[in-house]
Amino acid sequence: MLSTVEEFRAHERLQREIWGSDKIDVPANLLTASARHGAVLLGAFVERRMIGILYGFPALTDGRVHHHSHMLGVLAPYRRLGIGLALKLRQREIVRAQGLDEITWTVDPLEVGNNLFNFGRLGVVCDTYIVDAYGEMVDALNRGLPSDRLEVRWMAREGDLSAPTGASPAATVITAAEWRRDGLPEPRRLATLAGVECHIAAPRDYRAVQRADPDLALRWRLHLRQVFAEAFEAGYILTGCVEQTGLGWYIVSKPGV
Ligand SMILES: CC(C)(COP(=O)(O)OP(=O)(O)OC[C@H]1O[C@@H](n2cnc3c(N)ncnc32)[C@H](O)[C@@H]1OP(=O)(O)O)[C@@H](O)C(=O)NCCC(=O)NCCS
Structure with missing residues (x-):
């Protein structure tokens, strides 16, 4: 768990590097405040350099407390090495110890690579589609594209990861x-x-x-x-x-x- 102001600033810097933008999604001050109130803030390190980050917080939806995961990212040269998976498993362990059952997050249905990770590897499920969840994107690449998202659910109490769901030929x-x-x-x-x-x-x-x-x-x-x-x-x-x-x-x- 990240806990110092220096680590929160490194988390903030990594947000810029991973998403390749000057815009910081979650500033260090907010990370600091939410870390005191049940947020899960994780870093993955190679030789003391932070190369992966995760951020999620306790959330209240329709009177039900759960954990909402806002951010997971690994620097491009370190992807497909099991680091994203390790961060999610550690998050689930911490959330379970907090007494919560469910972790939610939003994913872009157009990002198939991420969803091979989310649905294929972690075993999330989804029955909620959010139209233009974060408003129209402003960066050069995404300009004009509405930010639709699937809201996924991941059970915090399951033992092993669900077996990846294969496609049935009869579908x-x-x-x-x-x-x-x-x-x-x-x-x-x-x-x-x-x-x-x-x-x-x-x-x-x-x-x-x-x-x-x-x-x-x-x-x-x-x-x-x-x-x-x-x-x-x-x-x-x-x-x-x-x-x-x-x-x-x-x-x-x-x-x-
Ligand atoms: C999504 C992300 C965090 C995954 O992290 P990662 O460390 O690369 O993932 P892992 O190595 O732990 O992946 C575990 C398994 O998930 C699946 N997987 C992960 N990324 C995948 C991809 N792009 N395409 C296909 N399968 C993928 C694979 O089954 C992989 O196992 P394998 O490499 O043995 O085949 C990373 O790609 C990333 O930082 N992306 C940019 C930020 C982002 O879009 N974040 C949103 C996350 S929902």
Whole structure:
């Protein structure tokens, strides 16, 4: 657990480095204040240099106390080494010791890489879609793109991580992608929601889509907004994310159909 003002300042500096922006999401003063009141502030270190950060705080939603995780990031050269996973497991241990059962956070449905981590590795679930959660993004890359997010839930009391959910070949593919001549995927609606499990495609690398064709990135944003809204309205729960045929595939399921 980070506990000194110097560490909170290092956390603040790392926010800039990881997200490559001058804007600080959570300033050191707020980290300091919330650390005194149940926040979980973690750092990962290589030879005493901070290279990964996590920040979450106790939250109250509809009268229910849980933990809300606001930030997790690892410097690019240190990714895919198990550091993000180690930070999440330590967070879960601390939250459990605080007597709380559930950890929530928001994720971008267009960030398939992060969601292979969240759904595929950690085993989060989701039934809530937030339209434009943080307002329109202002950085150069994201300008004009609404900041829609999935709000995910992770059970703090589970023993092992849930086994990654695989895709069932019998599922209904409700949206796929048509590959354009320039190699970019265009969203295509194929079917209405039906049965126990449905699959929803998303670009594996939407940053590439955004750089090449911002209008196409916006079409994917609005397409996924529509499909997830329909799925959650119909009682489906988002339980998985897998990578296949150059795309990310979200798995929504409705047990007992
Ligand atoms: C998301 C993030 C924190 C993951 O941290 P990490 O240290 O790279 O993740 P780990 O090495 O612990 O990943 C554990 C497993 O999750 C999955 N995973 C993680 N990142 C993945 C990616 N980009 N693509 C596919 N799978 C991924 C893999 O199964 C991985 O195990 P493997 O490497 O043995 O295959 C990191 O990519 C990051 O800092 N991203 C930028 C900041 C950000 O977007 N934060 C939001 C987090 S929700």
